[in-house]
Amino acid sequence: xxxxxxxxxxxxxxxxxxxxxxxxxxxxxxxxxxxxxxxxxxxxxxxxxxxxxxxxxxxxxxxxxxxxxxxxxxxxxxxxxxxxxxxxxxxxxxxxxxxxxxxxxxxxxxxxxxxxxxxxxxxxxxxxxxxxxxxxxxxxxxxxxxxxxxxxxxxxxxxxxxxxxxxxxxxxxxxxxxxxxxxxxxxxxxxxxxxxxxxxxxxxxxxx
Amino acid sequence: xxxxxxxxxxxxxxxxxxxxxxxxxxxxxxxxxxxxxxxxxxxxxxxxxxxxxxxxxxxxxxxxxxxxxxxxxxxxxxxxxxxxxxxxxxxxxxx
Numbered sequence: 001x002x003x004x005x006x007x008x009x010x011x012x013x014x015x016x017x018x019x020x021x022x023x024x025x026x027x028x029x030x031x032x033x034x035x036x037x038x039x040x041x042x043x044x045x046x047x048x049x050x051x052x053x054x055x056x057x058x059x060x061x062x063x064x065x066x067x068x069x070x071x072x073x074x075x076x077x078x079x080x081x082x083x084x085x086x087x088x089x090x091x092x093x094x095x096x097x098x099x100x101x102x103x104x105x106x107x108x109x110x111x112x113x114x115x116x117x118x119x120x121x122x123x124x125x126x127x128x129x130x131x132x133x134x135x136x137x138x139x140x141x142x143x144x145x146x147x148x149x150x151x152x153x154x155x156x157x158x159x160x161x162x163x164x165x166x167x168x169x170x171x172x173x174x175x176x177x178x179x180x181x182x183x184x185x186x187x188x189x190x191x192x193x194x195x196x197x198x199x200x201x202x203x204x205x206x207x208x
Numbered sequence: 209x210x211x212x213x214x215x216x217x218x219x220x221x222x223x224x225x226x227x228x229x230x231x232x233x234x235x236x237x238x239x240x241x242x243x244x245x246x247x248x249x250x251x252x253x254x255x256x257x258x259x260x261x262x263x264x265x266x267x268x269x270x271x272x273x274x275x276x277x278x279x280x281x282x283x284x285x286x287x288x289x290x291x292x293x294x295x296x297x298x299x300x301x302x303x
Contacts, residue, residue: 006220008213008299014220015293018227021243082271082278084239091233 022087031197034138036070038190045183052176061123061179067130071101092144100137104130124174127182131161131189138189149196156188210298216261217292221246221254226289229264229281237277255279263288 044066051060083090107129115121135154142150160181168174217223224244229235241251255277258264263285267278281289 006218008296010220011213011218011223011296012300014223015227018224018243019231022228022231080272082236082276084236084242085232086234087232 022085030201031194033074034190034194034197036074037067037134038186038194040067040070041186042183042191045179045186049176049179049183052179064123064126089144093141096140096144097137100133103133107133124168124178127174127178128161128164128168131157131164131182131185134186135161135189138193142193147193147197147200149193153193154189157185160185211295213295214288214292216257216263217288219254221250222258223292225251225254225258225279226263226281226285229279230286230289234278234280237279240279258285261288 044063048061048063051063052058107126111121111123111125135157138154138157139151142148142153164174164178164181217226221244224246225240228240228243237248237251237255240246240255241248244251246254255264255266259266261284262282265280265282267280269276269278
């Protein structure tokens with residue numbers, strides 16, 4: 001690069017060129033995080049449903065804590081491979097999910113604390129709240145990424161979550177089928193959008 | 209009389225680095241090298257100059273066993289770029 005011949009016009013062209021180069025395109029596998037969580041939730045929902053249904057023991061619902069496994073796997077993977085570039089969009093999405101993650105943790109802690117106070121821990125509340133939290137996170141991610149399927153995909157989860165809360169308020173009883181509803185909601189909220197995002201990102205990369 | 213463009217930014221490679229860093233939150237050395245087509249040595253020298261001017265921060269770490277150099281633009285760097293672009297605009301006024 002010869003700086004002596006670098007004119008003001010070159011400077012302007014260079015700025016435009018560099019800005020074009022950093023124009024955000026999705027990478028192949030952008031939807032994988034949604035797929036990790038989506039498939040985990042779906043598989044766990046079936047396992048929990050089958051075990052609780054056939055043993056009639058609600059303790060098995062504790063298997064839902066396995067939902068933290070994908071998070072641990074993703075954290076380890078991220079530590080081993082840092083991305084070469086972090087855009088403001090990546091940062092906004094990561095911060096959104098950090099807040100959602102913190103809400104999950106705080107809800108669990110609150111349920112345990114209140115459980116000690118009243119003498120009974122009822123984790124049934126975690127299912128509708130998780131659907132609402134994850135739904136909010138997915139919709140915000142959709143708005144940031146400008147991917148419509150992510151904005152509207154959580155509607156099913158909102159519907160199921162609100163239904164569960166309404167049932168809890170009126171009858172105070174959660175049925176074993178809630179586990180299946182939860183898994184079903186995740187198909188619409190994470191699995192389908194995850195595959196759609198991967199398809200879009202693959203097409204984008206083929207074009208470039 | 210036209211104002212002089214900031215000489216620290218008005219260099220092909222340094223301007224490329226500053227523009228790239230302005231549009232992302234963080235970029236590593238290899239990404240900058242790939243985008244600017246610069247050699248490692250030249251890029252390293254220019255990054256040091258920008259770092260000394262307080263326009264960027266350089267954070268060296270290890271990811272596994274591999275060294276990683278992450279660069280970010282600072283507030284002073286953003287201000288300098290804004291001023292640079294404003295000055296640049298004056299060169300094209302009336303065209």
